[in-house]
Every structure is written in C-alpha cells, then in structure tokens.
Amino acid sequence: MKRLAVLTSIFLILSCTELLAQQLPSINEKTQALDQKEGFFAYYWNEAEGKLLxxxxxxxxxxxxxxxNSLTAGLGSNDIGLDRNQLGDTRIVxxxxxxxxxxxxxxxxxYxxxxxxEKEKQSVREAxxxxxxxxxxxxxxxxxxxxxxMTGFLLRDAHNVTGRLRARNEGSYRVDESRSAVYPEGTMNFPKxxxxxxxxxxxxxxxxxxVRSVTPTPRAITLRQHHSFVELPDNQFEPRPFDPRAGYSAVSYQDYSTPIGEPLTKRFIRRHRLKKKNPGAAVSEPVEPIIYYLDPGTPEPVRGALREGARWWNEAFEAAGYKNAFRVEVLPDSAHPLDVRYNMINWVHRSTRGWSYGSSVVDPRTGEIIKGHVLLGSLRVxxxxxxxxxxxxPYEEGLNYDENNNPMLExxxxxxxxxxxxxxxxxxGLTHNFAASTNDRASVMDYPAxxxxxxPDSTLDLQNxxxxxxxxxxxxxITYGYKDLSATADKEAALNEVxxxxxxxGLHFISDADARPPGGAHPMAHLWDNGPDPVRQLNHVxxxxxxxxxxxxxxxxPQGTPMATLExxxxxxxxxxxxxxEGTAKLIGxxxxxxxxxxxxxxxxxxxADSLQRAALEAMLNTLSPEALEIPGxxxxxxxxxxxxxxDSRELFNNHTDPAFDPLGAAETAANMTAKLLMNENRAARLMEFKARDSSRLGLGDMLDQVITETWQADPRxxxxxxxxNTVNHVVLYQxxxxxSDEDASSQVRSVINLKLEALREWIREEVEQPxxxxxxxxxxxxxYRLLQQFTEEGEILTLPEPLRPPPGSPIGSGERPLLNCGVQFQPNRY
Incomplete structure (x- = not known):
C-alpha cells in the first residue's frame, strides 16, 4: 500500500506539472503586443504593466x-559609500x-x-x-x-544598499516596490x-x-541600480602567474586535482587582454588597444588634466613593446558608463571629500579584466x-589670479x-607601491605628498x-603583466628576468599591509611622503x-570671505x-x-640601523616641542x-573652548598624533626584541626615558x-x-612601561614637594601625580580624558573609508 501511495503521489506531481505547462501561454501570445529587444539575451518590455520579460x-x-550589479545613481555621502556608477559584485552564473x-x-x-x-570535478563541486x-x-x-x-529580480536590492545603511547606523531601510520601477533609459541590448x-x-x-544631510526627504531614498549580463570571454586568454614581487593583485583558487607536494592554491595576476599584431617584432601595434573613456560630465580644466594623466600609461606600454596600445577618449553621449564594454574614468560628486577608487570587472577563471572602472572624487581638487x-x-591686496597665473590651481x-x-x-591590475618615493618617484602607484x-629667500615654491x-x-x-610572450620559448624565465x-x-616594492600606520615597520614604505630619508624629510616638512x-x-x-574660514x-x-x-615613526623599531x-x-x-632609529626618535620628539606646536599669536x-x-564641520579642529578658536586644542591634537605612534604596541614589542638580541640597540626603555626627558622633565617654558x-605632558602620559594597560601588548612591553610610569610617578612626587x-x-x-597614583592602584585610566582627535586627513585631498569589496570583482583600491 505504501508503494502504491508513493506512485500515486509521483503521478499527481507529474500530472500537475504537465497541466501547468499546458496552461502556460505561448511566447508569441504573451508578447504579441510587445517589442522584442534582440541581443545577448532577448527581452520584452511591457510598458502597461511595468514588467520586463x-x-x-x-x-x-x-x-x-x-x-x-552596480549602482548608477548614488547617495552622495562619502561616509556611507554609495557612489554614482559604483561597481558591485561580479559573479559567474x-x-x-x-x-x-x-x-x-x-x-x-x-574551489x-x-x-x-568528470567524477573528480563533481566531487569538488559537491564538497x-x-x-x-x-x-x-x-x-x-x-x-x-x-x-x-525579470521584474522582481530587477526591483530587489542587489547592491545591498539596505545592508550598507544598517551597518553605518543610518536606519533600517527596505525597498518600497510601490515607488520602484524598471528604468528603460538604462536598459539596452547588445550582441555580447x-x-x-x-x-x-x-x-x-x-x-x-x-542620510539626512544628503537627501531631500530622508525617509525615502531613491537610487538606481544596474544589472549586466555579459558573455564570458573565449578561452584564448592565457593567465599569467602571480609573483609577489611584480606589483599586481591576484585572483586565486584552490585546485584539488593538484598533485600532492605541489601548492594547492593557484594565483594569477589581473590584467587586460593585449596581444601584438606582430609578436616577433620588438615594437608592434596591438591587435586591440586598451581604450579608457572619460566621463563627459567632468568640467574643464579638470577633464584635460584627467585625460593627460591617464595617457601617461602609454609610456609604460611602449616600454613593454607596444605602439598605440593605450588610449583615452571622452565617452560618447549615447553610451552608458556601466556598459561593460567601456573602461571608464568617472567624475563622482559627494557632499564631503573622500577617496577615489580603481576597480574592475574580472573573469574569476583567469584573471582577465573585462572592464576597468575608476571613480574620482570631485572634491579632491x-x-x-x-x-x-x-x-x-597668496591673496595679497590687489593681487588676482586666473587660469594662466594661479599656482594653487596649477x-x-x-x-x-x-x-x-x-x-x-x-x-x-597594479597594486600600491609605497616604497616608490624612495626611488625618486618611481611609481604613480605611491601616495605622493x-x-x-x-x-633661498625662505619662501615656498610649489612648481615641482x-x-x-x-x-x-x-x-x-606593465612589462611583467603585458609583455607579449607568444613568441617566447621560456616564458617563466622571461618574466623572472623582468x-x-x-x-x-634598486627599485623597491612594498604594498599596503606593510605601509599603513600606526604599527608599520618598513623604513621605506610610507604614505604621503617624499625622498629616501624620512628623518631628513620630516625636518624639511x-x-x-x-x-x-x-x-x-x-x-x-580671498577678499570678502568670512575671517572665521581662516581655520x-x-x-x-x-x-x-x-x-x-607616520613615516618617520616606522624607523623606530x-x-x-x-x-x-x-x-x-x-x-x-x-x-x-640603530643610528637611524635614534635620529628618527629625536626628529619625532622635536614635533612635541612647544616651539613646534605654537601657533603664532x-x-x-x-x-x-x-x-x-x-x-562647524569635521574639517576643523576639535576644541575645548567652543565657540572660540582653541590653539591649545590644536597643539593637543598634533601632540597626540606623535605620542600615539610612539606608544604603538607592535613597535614597542619590536624594540624589546631587537634590544634583547643586541644590548647596544635602542630599546623600549631607552625610548621611554628619552620621551619623558624631552617632555615631563624638560625645563619649564x-x-x-x-x-x-603641560598639554603635551598629559598627552604623553595618556598614551x-x-x-x-593594552591587553594586546606583550607582557614584556607592559612590564617595562609600568616600570617607567612608576619612575615618573616618583619623579613627579619629588617635584610636587618643591616650590x-x-x-x-x-x-x-x-x-x-594623582593620575599615576590612581593608575597604580586601579590599573585603569579613570579621569584623564582622551586627547582631541584630528580632523580627517588622509588622503591629502580627500577622507578614507575602509577598503575593499571582495568577491570575484577586482578588489577596489582606494587612494
């Protein structure tokens, strides 16, 4: 009986499925009044019902x-990070x-x-x-x-706007379908x-x-999202192996068919497809050039500057053996910036300054870049x-500037x-090279100050x-990533030779994780610096x-501007x-x-070298001197x-004297930047370790002694x-x-700094007893003294307020939000 019941159920399911198929109209019947849009996927637009089939x-x-999936029309807030023409995820489906x-x-x-x-492939797919x-x-x-x-698919929040808003504590938003619709002006079809x-x-x-700061009605945010279905590239693209020394970002996967004893993870660089017309020639035109298109909404003179800067890359492709391989043109008015066929340089507006980004649509199978996509923040300039x-x-009375004579604009x-x-x-495909400034500006992939x-007459010159x-x-x-190797017998040797x-x-390469403050250790990898000698450069700065x-x-x-804007x-x-x-601190430890x-x-x-570490410490302590921190009366x-x-805005100093300008608050802010870098737990641990190996080296105790000598124990001004x-002393004590008390600091670090704090407490006690x-x-x-006494008894900082934080700084021209949107899309790089 059970078997009969099962067979009956199966028969009913099959019958219902067949009945459903019979009840469905034909495509001709369903679309007879609709226009078909031929292309990669044929679709029909039903204007009356607002549906796309x-x-x-x-x-x-x-x-x-x-x-x-992408975001065509954005929110305009750098802090939230939902920009116009922002790429989202790329997936194979x-x-x-x-x-x-x-x-x-x-x-x-x-995986x-x-x-x-085929069975081996299946075993991995199912795992x-x-x-x-x-x-x-x-x-x-x-x-x-x-x-x-397709309508429901298009009207969902594919770009995760709601998740981003919720993560930024901007509200629990949801899509209101009654106020959402397919956008035909951004819907189009092409062969691929x-x-x-x-x-x-x-x-x-x-x-x-x-949200309230950038929307006309904050309870209703209207944006546009874009969806691209794209034909996969053919199999003629040859992946190029990733080398950690070459300066590229990687696409990686685990290949479970790899023989035991060989690396399971495979890594390839991300790069565009580029081939020579004549592979045997030293210099050849490409089969297809790489063309980037500039946002036509970019105003002059910025448009010309963006075009000129992007075109610099043709020099690199010439060095790799190509002629006319890289071009920059203005996007035609008829083209859509999120059309995957166009590599784009977008000019993006936000209400506050923020980072620029370079991201890409990448084939995750091979690392081939399908579409390069740049977002440049307009407030940067x-x-x-x-x-x-x-x-x-510069605005001396009677002095005017124009585009032909304006050092600020230049x-x-x-x-x-x-x-x-x-x-x-x-x-x-390139990643940052933060050591390039030590090689006479050897790369535009650095962050230059x-x-x-x-x-000679002690004036400042910005011409260079x-x-x-x-x-x-x-x-x-570029030679490593794009050199045509089709006529090369030993490709591995040729790449290694590059x-x-x-x-x-003597060209150096150090990228993100090793360069960013506060705990970085590499003496050549800094953001926003110049020259090979950080100490000398700090003194110059x-x-x-x-x-x-x-x-x-x-x-x-300028004349007529409120004097308060001097701040x-x-x-x-x-x-x-x-x-x-930040760069000089990396020499210490x-x-x-x-x-x-x-x-x-x-x-x-x-x-x-120990001499460099000690010179760096001296230069750092000079930035804490009252003479350096004083603002002229x-x-x-x-x-x-x-x-x-x-x-007021976050671009101004935080202060204790609101509404008046606070010069001591500015000094507190600057002093805190230096003191916090010196008291980094990783730097402290390295100083301990280096001293343990060689007692003549600068150690943590030595550094702390010098800090205390140059601050608390310095002659009173x-x-x-x-x-x-006094402000600097309190900042140093706080840090x-x-x-x-840092739980992430090693026991050795905490023991030494507690020893120095106890010595400082005793010194202050003796000073307090003196007139x-x-x-x-x-x-x-x-x-x-009372703070140290309290700290000794309680082990916590109870009554000393945290020093004032600085206004947004990096990047020098705009404020950084967190990296990285992962997945198969090219990880965006910020600048």
Missing part, C-alpha cells in the same frame, strides 16, 4: 555568463530550469578540479556550496524556449551583453544623520587647492593628473609639487610648516607634518625586508567664531609655551598608560 533559448540554460521555475545559480569558482576526470541568487517565474513557453519575469536598470526607493522611519592656499597665503591640477594615472593603474621647495609621467617601476610592472632586472636597478605658519595671515583667504586653511598647514611623522623568493639573492630581514587673533551660515608643554615657578606648572604636576 526575458527569453531563454534552450542553449541558454546551463550556459554560464558574467552577472555584474547560469540559468537552470526546475519544474515551474528557473533558478539563477552561481557555481563556486573558489575547482582542473582535470579531465563546497554554490549559491542560488534568484528564482524566476516562467510566464510562457514555446518549442523549448522559456519566457521568465544585456544591460538592465531599475529605480529603487528605500524607506525607513528613523533615518540617520548622514578643491582640497588640494585649499592646501596650496594655506601654504602660500598644483591642484598636477595632483589630479597623478591621481588619474594612479587609479587607472589599479584598473590595469606635495613636494614643497624652500627658496607633483611629478609628471610614469615611473621606472610602472614600466617594469623582475630581477628591477631588483638589480617641519621647516616648510614653520614658514607657512609664520606667513599665515588673512591673505590665506579651514590653517588646519592642513598646522597638521602638514602628520604623514611624515623598524625592519628592512623585501618580498623575496628563494633564489633571487635579496637579503633577509634586518632591523633598521597674530594667527590666533585673526580667527573669530563661525558666522551664521558657516557651521613660560606663558603660552608653558601651557603647550603611556594606554600602552601599559613651583608658576601655578600652571604646579597644577599640571599634581594632576599627573
């Missing part, structure tokens, strides 16, 4: 293709029919078996999960062809790609502060202009050229602020800063040394090393509270400088106690 031929089922529905399936390309054994992205309703069927309703777009409205009852204004104080445009080249470099020259053209490292990297040649030339502060006046702002120009000048301090591989002859890791007297219509000195030259000094000593 997709036709699937039998050969389309199970055929894999690329699916890319296919359609699969299951009964009355069609599934969009994403196979798992992170594979590259073998002819790791795949993802079904959507289920489509079949609305018509005819001769094996299916018609599915189909493009779809939808207007989506997100609603929430309690919008966040950032204005911030660079502001920096130049602060350095030069510097800002020079920076934009370099930025354009940098971001395009990411979309060519403006190079300011001090003239930024370099022009591609560097020697860039030429090497890298060893760069090593022989401090000299530039001193001249700029001495000359700073109302001439830093806007003062901030980047007063904190002009912030990045060089620093480690010299390279991304060496066995057999390449590069030396192993070694501590930075005339400057302080010029800055009134903000007038109506000119509100007078007046305003005395107030700065020392932070390190002493003090002034009340301010006496109060500061007593406060420090």
């Amino acid at each position: 997709l036709e699937l031929d039998p050969d389309r089922l199970k055929t894999q293709f690329l699916y890319v 296919y359609f699969e029919r299951r009964g009355p529905k069609v599934l969009m399936v994403q196979p798992n390309y992170a 594979r078996a590259i073998t002819e054994n 790791f999960a795949q993802s079904v992205l959507w289920g489509f309703e079949i609305v018509a069927e005819q001769n094996g062809r299916l018609l599915i309703d 790609n189909s493009e779809f777009e939808a207007t989506l409205t997100f609603t929430a009852d309690y919008p966040g502060e950032q 204005r911030q660079d202009y502001l920096i130049a204004e602060g350095l030069l104080s 510097m800002a445009l020079a920076r934009i050229r370099q930025l354009s080249a940098h971001e395009v470099g990411h979309t060519l 403006p190079k300011v020259t001090i003239t 602020a930024y370099d022009t053209g591609i560097g020697e490292w860039d030429k090497m990297a 890298i060893t040649s760069a090593i022989d030339q 401090m000299d530039v800063r001193a001249i700029a502060l001495e000359n700073f006046s109302e001439s830093a702002i 806007d120009a003062l901030v980047p000048v007063y904190l002009y040394h912030r990045y060089q301090v 620093g480690l010299e090393y390279s991304y060496s591989v066995r057999g390449d002859g590069q030396p192993g890791p070694a501590p930075v 005339p400057v302080t007297d010029l800055i009134p509270p903000r007038p109506p219509g000119y509100h 007078e007046g305003y400088r005395n107030a700065i000195q 020392m106690m932070q390190l002493a 003090s030259p002034n009340e301010q000094r006496a109060a500061s000593l007593l406060y420090g």
